[in-house]
Amino acid sequence: MNKKGLAILMRTRMRPNNDLTKLSLSPLPNRMQSNPQESSGRVMEHSSDDAVKRLDFSGNAERDFDIVRGWMHSAISMKEMEGLDAVLNDFSKGYFSLSLDNRRKLLRLLAKEYDFNRTQVRALMKQYLGLELPSGDNAQSAGQQDDTPLSAFYHLERNLRHALKPTYEVLFERLNTHPGGLGFLSILRADILSILEEENTASLRALDTYLKEKLSMWLSPAVLELHQITWDDPASLLEKIVAYEAVHPISNLIDLKRRLGVGRRCFGYLHPAIPGEPLIFIEVALLKNVAQTVQEVLWDDPPIPESEATCALFYSISSTKPGLSGINLGKFLIKRVITLVKRDMPFISTFATLSPIPGFMQWLLSKLASQSNLDEVEVATRTPGDESVSTFWENILEPEEERLLIESSEDFVTGKNGMEIMFKLLTLSNHEWISSTKLLSALKRPLMRLCARYLVEEKKRGKALDSVANFHLQNGAIDPSKASFKVEASW
Numbered sequence: 001m002n003k004k005g006l007a008i009l010m011r012t013r014m015r016p017n018n019d020l021t022k023l024s025l026s027p028l029p030n031r032m033q034s035n036p037q038e039s040s041g042r043v044m045e046h047s048s049d050d051a052v053k054r055l056d057f058s059g060n061a062e063r064d065f066d067i068v069r070g071w072m073h074s075a076i077s078m079k080e081m082e083g084l085d086a087v088l089n090d091f092s093k094g095y096f097s098l099s100l101d102n103r104r105k106l107l108r109l110l111a112k113e114y115d116f117n118r119t120q121v122r123a124l125m126k127q128y129l130g131l132e133l134p135s136g137d138n139a140q141s142a143g144q145q146d147d148t149p150l151s152a153f154y155h156l157e158r159n160l161r162h163a164l165k166p167t168y169e170v171l172f173e174r175l176n177t178h179p180g181g182l183g184f185l186s187i188l189r190a191d192i193l194s195i196l197e198e199e200n201t202a203s204l205r206a207l208d209t210y211l212k213e214k215l216s217m218w219l220s221p222a223v224l225e226l227h228q229i230t231w232d233d234p235a236s237l238l239e240k241i242v243a244y245e246a247v248h249p250i251s252n253l254i255d256l257k258r259r260l261g262v263g264r265r266c267f268g269y270l271h272p273a274i275p276g277e278p279l280i281f282i283e284v285a286l287l288k289n290v291a292q293t294v295q296e297v298l299w300d301d302p303p304i305p306e307s308e309a310t311c312a313l314f315y316s317i318s319s320t321k322p323g324l325s326g327i328n329l330g331k332f333l334i335k336r337v338i339t340l341v342k343r344d345m346p347f348i349s350t351f352a353t354l355s356p357i358p359g360f361m362q363w364l365l366s367k368l369a370s371q372s373n374l375d376e377v378e379v380a381t382r383t384p385g386d387e388s389v390s391t392f393w394e395n396i397l398e399p400e401e402e403r404l405l406i407e408s409s410e411d412f413v414t415g416k417n418g419m420e421i422m423f424k425l426l427t428l429s430n431h432e433w434i435s436s437t438k439l440l441s442a443l444k445r446p447l448m449r450l451c452a453r454y455l456v457e458e459k460k461r462g463k464a465l466d467s468v469a470n471f472h473l474q475n476g477a478i479d480p481s482k483a484s485f486k487v488e489a490s491w
Helices: 003-014 029-034 049-054 061-077 084-097 100-113 118-130 136-145 148-163 168-176 181-196 202-218 235-244 253-259 294-298 329-344 360-381 399-408 418-426 437-456 467-474
Strands: 225-228 264-270 280-287 311-319 350-355 484-487
Touching: 061 084, 061 100, 061 168, 084 168, 084 181, 100 168, 100 181, 100 202, 118 148, 168 181, 168 202, 181 202, 225 329, 235 253, 253 264, 264 329, 280 294, 280 329, 294 311, 311 329, 350 467, 360 418, 360 437, 399 418, 399 437, 418 437
Parallel strands: 311 350, 350 484
Antiparallel strands: 225 264, 264 280, 280 311
16 A cells, blocks of 8 residues: 555544534535435534633633633624734634534624614615605716716615625625635534524524525636546545545545546545635546446446546535535536536537435335325215315326236335335334345336426425435436436335
């Protein structure tokens, strides 16, 4: 093993479980994928004892909170720029030393006490509504020659725009220009999102929305560097690829080297203010044809010569910053990578995604269970001679599908109808049914059809119910000129 491989291996093994996220209340992205219910309540711990000593913390939680609150206020209210960097340093380091409760308390305070002045806004609006627009011929001639009659409007509109800016904007703007400040802002937003999961208050929502808009502007693709990640990159960067891979975990150094080697590409967006750490990265496989399963991609050893490839398959995309949630860097990254691959490898003619469908089984089992329960209630409450069917009841299986399923499942489970049988089969702990060719054949058609329904028809607020499908569809995956959208139904 070379020195780089050893460095990655040792740092990954020696790193404490929560160390990678010690700067945020939010858990590591791939842990969220594996068990969001469990990890949402976990919190990072800041272990920089030296920083605490330098900041002369007392160990008294209330007093320490007041100190950090004072630094935050100074960072917002200082008129002179001299000494501002020191205050911002103290505030960011002090923030990490606070307990979870005190961080939440500080963010609530920031949201409420440093919002804009609504009394001032109301007064300006009253003045604005009291102005009269020029009318008739005077208005037309004024618009052509002179805007003096509208000068009062321009003046009040300028004042309104200024008054509608929350005071915490000053903190965000100053941190953005401070070394390390942009990364700190993404951590603050991750903490805000963590709080919003438990208490969806209007002031915190407004704080989150405003910070999200600022981050979206500061992280514009125009200022991001598209970097091809290779084995020649520093071990510290490759370590982050291993740590933050959220779709298909990297099992060992051989796996990592394979994903960065021949027939594979890995690209990431880097920002000058957060050096050496990709904000988001995507993995691409160069293949002869679109793969049918992700195992073909992950276990393709050795890969085909790149000159024989006709397809670029995007099989994993991961964000390293929970605080950038909702900022669609992935959309721009995919488009930039497609443009780059087309330029460098004109023989690639097909661009596709091979993605998991994380919500399908949960949706299907919920659908099957609810219909089964509804059927039981209908039977129990139906009066003799009443053959009517509830408007809420739906047999999601077609007659031929149900017949084949009932016939094929006799050796495994029994049930009143095909939906009950399907539910029992899919929830068997030993998964014995996967060894039956006959049963697999009977299940394939309804599962593929219902999966297509789940992806295409099931919506939430006008968007695809499945988060992965929604991501790809929003990125133009239904447009053949941009990409083809392929899903992998894992049972």
